[in-house]
Amino acid sequence: MDKDIVARVAKAAHIRLTDEELEKYSKDLGDILEYFAILDEAPNHEGNGINPIEVADVLRDDVPEEKFESEKLLADMKTYENYIRGPKLV
Amino acid sequence: MKIGLEIHVQLPTKSKMFCSCPTTDAPAPNTHVCPTCLGMPGSRPVLNREVLVCGIKLAKMLGCKVADTTWFSRKTYFYPDMSKSVQITQYDHPIGVGGVVYLNGKPIRITRIHLEEDPGKTKRTSDMHALVDYNRSGIPLAEIVTEPDLATPAEARAFLAQLIGDIKHTLDLGENSERSIRCDCNISVGKERCEIKNVTGLKNVETALTYEMVRQIKILKAGGKIERATMNFDESRGVTYGARKKEFEADYGYIDEPDLGIFHIKALADSITIKEAPAKMIPRIADQYGIDQKMAKQLVSTSTDLALFFETVAGKYGKDLAVKWVAGPVTSNWKRFEERGGSTDGILEIIGRFAAGSINDSECGIEIKAFMTGESAEAAAESSAGLETLINEFLDANPKIVDDYGKGNVKAANSVIGHVKKNTGGQYSSADVVETAKRLIEARLS
Amino acid sequence: MSDADTLSKLSKLNEKYQMFNDFCRDGELGDAKFLFSAKDNLTSEEYETCAGSRILGGYRPIFDATSIAKLKAAGGKLVGKTNMDEFGFGTFSANSGFGIPRNPFDLSRSCGGSSGGSACAAAVLDDHISLGVSTGGSICCPASFCGTYGIVPSYGRVSRYGLIDYGNSLDKIGILSVDPKQMTKYLPIIAGKDKEDPTSCVQPELKITHKKMKSVAVPREAVEGIAKDVLEAFNKALEDLKSMGIDVEYVDMPELKYAMPAYYILATSEASTNLARYVGMRYGQQEGDLTLGFDDYFTSFRTEYFGDEAKRRILLGTYTRMEGFRDRYYAKALQVRLVVIDAYKKMFQQHDAVLTPTMPFVSPKFDDISRMTPVESYKADFLTVPANLAGTPHLNCPCGYNADGMPIGMQFVSDHWNEDVLLTMAEEWDKQFEVRKAEVSL
Secondary structure, X not given: OOHHHHHHHHHXXXXXXOHHHHHHHHHHHXXXXXXXXXXXXXXXXXXXXXXXXXXXXXOEOOOOOOOOOHHHHHOOOOEEOOEEEEXXXX | OEEEEEEEEEOXXXXXXXXXXXXXXXXXXXXXXXXXXXXXXXXXXXXXXXXHHHHHHHHHHOOOEEOOEEEOEEEEOOOOOOOOOEEEEOOOOOOEEEEEEEEOOEEEEEEEEEEEEOOOEEEEOOOOEEEEEHHHOOOEEEEEEEOOOXXXXXXXXXXXXXXXXXXXXXXXXOOXXXXXXXXXXXXXXXXXXXXXXXXXXXXXXXXXXXXXXHHHHHHHHOOOOOOOEEEEEEOOOOEEEEOOOOOOHHHHOOEEOOOOOEEEOHHHHHHOOOOOOHHHHHHHHHHHHOOOHHHHHHHHHHOHHHHHHHHHHHHHHOHHHHHHHHHXXXXXOHHHHHHHOOOOHHHHHHHHHHHOOOOOHHHHHHHHHHHHHOOOHHHHHHHHHHHHHHHHHHHHHOHHHHHHHHOOOHHHHHHHHXXXXXXXXXXXXXXXXXXXXXXXXXXXXX | OOHHHHHHHHHHHHHHHOOEEEEOOOOOOOOOOEEEEEEOOEOOOOOOOOOOOHHHOOOOOOOOOHHHHHHHHOOEEEEEEEOOOHHHOOOOOOOOOOXXXXXXXXXXXXXXXXXXXXXXXXXXXXXXXEEEEEOOOXXXXXXXXXXXXXXXXXXXXXXXXXXXXXXXOOOEEEEEEOOHHHHHHHHHHHEOOOOOOHHHOOOOOOOOOOOOOOEEEEEHHHHOOOOHHHHHHHHXXXXXXXXXXXXXXXXXXXXXXXXXHHHHHHHHHHHHHHHHHOOOOOOOOXXXXXXXXXXXXXXXXXXHHOOHHHHHHHHHHHHHOOOOOOHHHHHHHHXXXXXXXXXXXXXXXXXXXXXXXXXXXXXXXXXXXXXXXXHHHHHOOOOOHHHHHHOOOEEEEEEEEOOOOOEEEEEEEOOOOOHHHHHHHHHHHHHHOOOOOOOOOO
């Protein structure tokens, strides 16, 4: 598989690859996709298949409820004055 | 020049889109949060019915075709405020497509309207570190996308102002409710377009678009080429600047959201009727009843309920009586009537008696006023009689007013106001005075 | 046995078989009616939950998965969280960020995956049931390799609230046990509508009517390329089924060949979005250099803490849903799933179940596993993947042992919501087939 595409995919997925890894995964993905080529021959289908059974119209009423304590939720997070700390926004 | 807008509107639900966290103001950062809106492993989204209801109302308001079946998609992108690094939004099966909105008679096409969740909010420390508050994470939004049918920044602003009014009306938000609007603005002076991201508020939209328009014109005049770009808007300086190169759309990698399933909303959509938007109501009423736009606008802008009452009276007793009474004394007393709260049935009954000939002109005027303001009939009659006497004296002394009015100068009646005010102070409202004057002048002319 | 003895045995067994990531080391079992374990991708408040991934190291959920909560409410005591392939990505439980469970019949062989630790616990602990999760075969495969029964209910039967997602349209929670009666007892307990998981809210009630199987279809495609020892045991089992009065008919299901690519595309597309949330913020591993820009910071965590197979599947899934490739792969796979479901439905018009061997070979040795290419190991799932793609219930029954004493399993697939016929089959089968218990020495 084209290494440029794999590099682009890795960037989108936020995974850094060494040259060796890029080589390895390009080959693996190439092999896998070759094995998947049979899919092109498969018939099409009219329906929609988000789920294997139809899951339709499951809705919740608009009733606010606080089920969890904020303190418990944030207990294992890095926080500053109740804000959750993150990396730099650059 | 072509301008198209992508408008984000917060929907007025009590709980978030996919979890039951409240949408009200939170006491502190990260207090209205739960595993779902924090994207914790093992949590799941469950859709709030009210989000669909609001979406359908707005789709109808925009004249969109509401989907028979709609579902959600995952848009993947990485940013600290996006707790799952995935935004649940709609991609290929949005709730509504293909609408049109008229701005002063000009059609503005609506591409689509879809529903999505808001990310959290990031704050920067002085050294640019992110501090994230996920209270907003999962707040329901509708995104409205227009075709590039807007011709100028001013038109874009006027369109947004009208849209906000329509949304407030359709979703029953109350005239004074805060409804901030966030826009991505696409503008092309030549062939290539630029997108200004995340502009908040009407004034900023016009300023940002104007700045960008001038920037593009300058480049083209100098023989340059516009590069397709994403811009940011600096509110404090009123300028646009090139944004950091973000992910291209291709890398969002949309897939369906299996956790929510699909929604057959045809029956729900059929069961929802929306209140007509003011912008649509004015031309329709003017057209349907053959009254001028100004009168229609006066009715609608006073209150859409008043306009609807006008239609009721016109339907029952004919357009002329609706103009005479609803556009007349009912309009001038509407605000007080609304404050007091009451049913229009009583007014309808009074007009009915006038139509049947059981009461005369001035009796009808007095009764309407008494009913709407809560004054006693005597007080209303007295003040009305006092007012009528005052005006009649003035008209006797100034017959030219009646002549001018008869020649079509309706404003001639306004000159009565000064006279009345001088003699009575603020006892009578201007609207009351003008209405009474018109009635008395018209009586003299007929 | 006293609580202390039970727990000390648990600890010793774990030392030998490495079935648990986190488990009950001390304390009291109280008046627990039964002990159970759960795959480590099901959240529980009292143990770390890492889904086999180092990126979730130290994660302590603040809520119990519905399936775990229901077993606790029924008087169960959760004694351990079982080792697994990272996020379920594997067939041998060898892609684990923590321990790799050992096969109770041969320590140099795999327990199968990805619920390998669950199968191991079910095989070596007395009167034990273990919750497993199947996305593409992750219950039947290890049940087959470890010689236990394993039931995977219909997609949407058991609430996925509290399940750390692999593929949301594929994941199903089920039960592994050497005793089919336990499965019949506990599946209805963990099943049912849960308002926290919309996909569980469309199910009909699970009724156990002990409906007996009358007819099974064996697809010819499924017995091609099967190892000789597996095929022999399978053929012997077919004869036994006939002697039980069950019709066995060979059929053609050419659509099955499309199931593998469709499954891997949907599973990895969904997985790559589910795993996007692991960026070194909020939970799991968070010790990093916050002075980095967010793209670099996120990338450094994901690069360091995701294992090799997780990266491969993230890359594959990101690719198959990317603009320009999405229509050929992701969108097509959604359609092919419906084609496969239709093929099954056609079979169920005339048969109660579709029957195949569960795995094409007995559990391989870890040495051989390390030499397998990704495609070779994906191909090992070709018998378990179709039913998983279709979301249809399926069952592993031990059906023989090869010359080395390694267990062999067969897999029944029934129509959506029809777990009853599978549970009854397992109980009937258990009456006439002697399941060997692994010899457990400490």
